[in-house]
Amino acid sequence: MKYIWRLLPISFILLLSGCGVENLSALDPQGPVAEMQYSLIQLSLYIMIFVLVVVFAIYIFVIVRFRERPGDTHIPKQVHGNRTLEIIWTTIPILLLLMLAIPNVMDTFTLADMSVDGGVEDGEEIDHVRVEVTAHQFWWEFEYPDLDVVAGQDMYIPTDTRILIELQSSDVQHSFWVPALAGKQDNVPGITNEMWLEAPEEGVFMGKCTELCGPSHWLMDFKVIAVDPDTFDTWATNMAEPPAHLAEPEGQVAVDGRGVFEESCISCHAVGDEGGNIGPDLTNFGEREVIAGYLDYDMDNLEAWLRDTQDLKPGNEMPSFNEEAINAEEMDALLEYLDSLKILEE
Incomplete structure (x- = not known):
């Protein structure tokens, strides 16, 4: 029994083998x-x-x-x-x-092989979408140059379509990995790496950064959301023309929140065709399932994130907003406005 402690590492490994995240x-x-x-x-x-x-x-x-053997003294051949x-x-x-x-x-x-223009596979022309993936400390930017769309954190793709990806970094080295769809590829400053992937079925596929890139490297998650081609086309059209498809904030509180957003956030975050690109695009923020890449989407987590970003994601470039910067009433209005940011269905 005194040696049973030696079994603990094996037990710990077996326990961890059952842990994991879907996709x-x-x-x-x-x-x-x-x-x-x-x-x-x-x-x-x-x-x-x-x-x-x-x-x-x-x-x-x-x-x-x-x-x-006893008595056997001969030397083997x-x-x-x-x-x-x-x-x-x-x-x-x-x-x-x-x-x-x-x-x-x-x-x-x-x-x-990234050549698809006019290409044929199994007798059919290869459908494709180009996506430029830029890694930041500690979030992901997805730009669709042929569709005039920029999105943050969530990468929408159509099913049964080859997704041609160009990988870049705005700061340090990162690494793009969606294990259920493709192996990892590095995002290196000053260098553009290429890869492609496809999703035959609809679904949400988890992605991570796999290159140690700073104190919040382990929180640098994102999602690849595969939808049918018609749904993707609708999403891309709406994202490319947000003034015509962006839902208007309902109620005076949300309208007041837009004013708070324009005073405190719009220089870094874009909504529709207005705002900066220092932080993720928030055009469809209200449709997301997570905040800051990993927090469950709810108003408590959103307020906690805005109040103390460094506590929840150390080393990121987003400032925190204390009571002096945004008081309780303004914060409630801002939360209401952010939650209203959704793309209207056609």
Whole structure:
């Protein structure tokens, strides 16, 4: 019993293996890129299991066959310099490496191919959408240059469409990762990296930054929201022409909140075609499910975020608003206005 504590690390590992977030696992692929990479993981695993079984089998055989026996003093036959054995244990690793290398190289070229204009796949023209992803400390900006749309934190994509992604960073190095759809790719300052992904089915896929980029790196989450092409077209049209589709604040409190927003927030955050781009675009803020990338969307969390941003996300560039900056009445109005920011359905 005194050694039972040695089992605690194993128990802890088994416990953590049951923890996780929905759609945040590379072992549950939801698109062709993720499936391609998952197949490589499986191939590597099968080869490692094969090597492990063979090595342990030889190890056990040698222990049993050549164990010391009473009265047995002879020296087993030596195999040093045996050309046949040396050819065998040199050839087998080469074959195993080729089994890994060939599909890896083929998939690498496939994933690096960003040419789709006029392209055909399986007899059909490739539908595609271009997205420029810019990483900031500690949030994500998604720009659709062909659609004249800029969004923050939530990346909307149409299903059954190739999404061509250009990755950039506005400050330090970050890394874009949506494990259910594709492997990670770095956002490097001054360099544009490229990748593509597809989502065959509708759904919400969790994404994270996987490069240590500051004190709130672990809170730098985002969502990829896959919708049917018609819904995406409607969303993109409404986001591109917000004055015609942005819901008007209802009630005097929300109207007053717009005034507070214009005094305190609009220099950094855009709503519709007005405002700055230092922080995330808030045009459809009221439709989001999370605040600051990770807090559940409710008014208590929103007020807590506005009152003390550094406590909830250390190192970010957004200022906090104490009672002197925004009093309780103004804060209630601001919360009402932010919650009203929704895109009208056509």
